Amino acid sequence: MNIDFRQHALQVLSIEAEAVAQLSQYIDSRFNEACTLIFQGAGRVVVLGMGKSGHIANKIAATLASTGTPAFFVHPAEASHGDLGMIIDGDIVLAISNSGETSEVISLIPVLKRRGIKMIAMTGRPESTLATLADVHLCVKVEKEACPLGLAPTASTTATLAMGDALAVALLDARGFSADDFALSHPGGSLGKRLLLRLDDIMHKGEALPCVHQSVSLKEALLEISRKGLGMTCIADDQGRLAGLFTDGDLRRVLDLNIDIHQAKIEQLMTKNCITANAQMLAAEGLKIMEQRKINGLIVVDENRHPVGALNMHDLLKAGVL
Incomplete structure (x- = not known):
């Protein structure tokens, strides 16, 4: 046939x-x-x-x-x-x-x-x-x-x-x-997760938040990254506000400079003007920011720029947003 x-x-x-x-x-x-x-x-x-x-x-x-x-x-x-x-x-x-x-x-x-x-x-x-x-x-x-x-x-x-x-x-x-109205009638499945989940629901906060003071050495910052397992740490100033960010990617670039990780201060190596988000932002919006900026991690700050949370692509994947 x-x-x-x-x-x-x-x-x-x-x-x-x-x-x-x-x-x-x-x-x-x-x-x-x-x-x-x-x-x-x-x-x-x-x-x-x-x-x-x-x-x-x-x-x-x-x-x-x-x-x-x-x-x-x-x-x-x-x-x-x-x-x-x-x-x-x-x-x-x-x-x-x-x-x-x-x-x-x-x-x-x-x-x-x-x-x-x-x-x-x-x-x-x-x-x-x-x-x-x-x-x-x-x-x-x-x-x-x-x-x-x-x-x-x-x-x-x-x-x-x-x-x-x-x-x-x-x-x-x-x-x-609006999209928020739509979310309220679609709470189930991956669509509901994309529309209802906010960064506050999935971010690492409290003791799980990787954060060091800007005066610490590169070695201490690396230890914090290893302890918290997010591949990054935020850097805080004397007032507890976000001063910068240091990631695994930054480390690879720093190693090319042949510096002493015991002596170098993290404030000299961190990214100062890093991308941030607020806790009430939809997780889908956070994903969009990360994709557009081509970054794997995101720091969440409050209205006074105090770091309150952090998340990476793996967190979005695990939550069903990605």
């Missing part, structure tokens, strides 16, 4: 890319109306959909919820058997059906209308029942499905998903949703 699977795959991607590109013509006044309705609403967004549209609806609800717009998915068939009670006054229904004629969704409209629930429809047929009965209709019409039989929802579900993302991100921007 000699089948070029790649050719089929490329054709699918081309059809779906075109379907998404064509959506720009539907980002019009009705899109603004839909966003305004949700933005000014006092309730949640309840997303409905059957079959493949149901899977897309579930994902859109999850995206809305994680980007600052409270939302959840309700299965239309279950809604007809009690789950309609999950929808309360002030909620807005986002109903998804490519044909706009899905019976399980259509059957809910009289009840929703009677209760005064506002409804946004997302369909591929502006003339459909769902589209005409909705308060706002978002068109997601595609020229053809990527399925060669024209039967399996492919390009249409991709277009619907993209429209849902456009809706969610437009609302995110309008709400001024």
Whole structure:
């Protein structure tokens, strides 16, 4: 059997890319109306959909919820058997059906209308029942499905998903949703660690902080580096403020100078204007600084430039930030 699977795959991607590109013509006044309705609403967004549209609806609800717009998915068939009670006054229904004629969704409209629930429809047929009965209709019409039989929802579900993302991100921007807000709804896994962990959570502090006075010898500074195992030590002045930093890399450069490690003072060899951070900085921000500056260690100081912590790339790796 000699089948070029790649050719089929490329054709699918081309059809779906075109379907998404064509959506720009539907980002019009009705899109603004839909966003305004949700933005000014006092309730949640309840997303409905059957079959493949149901899977897309579930994902859109999850995206809305994680980007600052409270939302959840309700299965239309279950809604007809009690789950309609999950929808309360002030909620807005986002109903998804490519044909706009899905019976399980259509059957809910009289009840929703009677209760005064506002409804946004997302369909591929502006003339459909769902589209005409909705308060706002978002068109997601595609020229053809990527399925060669024209039967399996492919390009249409991709277009619907993209429209849902456009809706969610437009609302995110309008709400001024920040990275900190995003972190609060994503506390688990590596994403949560990158967004929630602060330097104070992972830095070495107290007795674990490598630090010597600027008057000590190079030998004493090296002993401190060895004891604390971070590959560096901060140097403090008479007031306990950060005067400089000395690292393993500095040691390699110093050895080329052929100096006496017993007699040389660390203040003569340290890096004086070293990069610092504050304890409340996100660990991800600390990582960005280290990558941009091409350094392996970072000293954390307080508002008076007193050293309060230190960390290296290994600490970020162990914390799951790297």
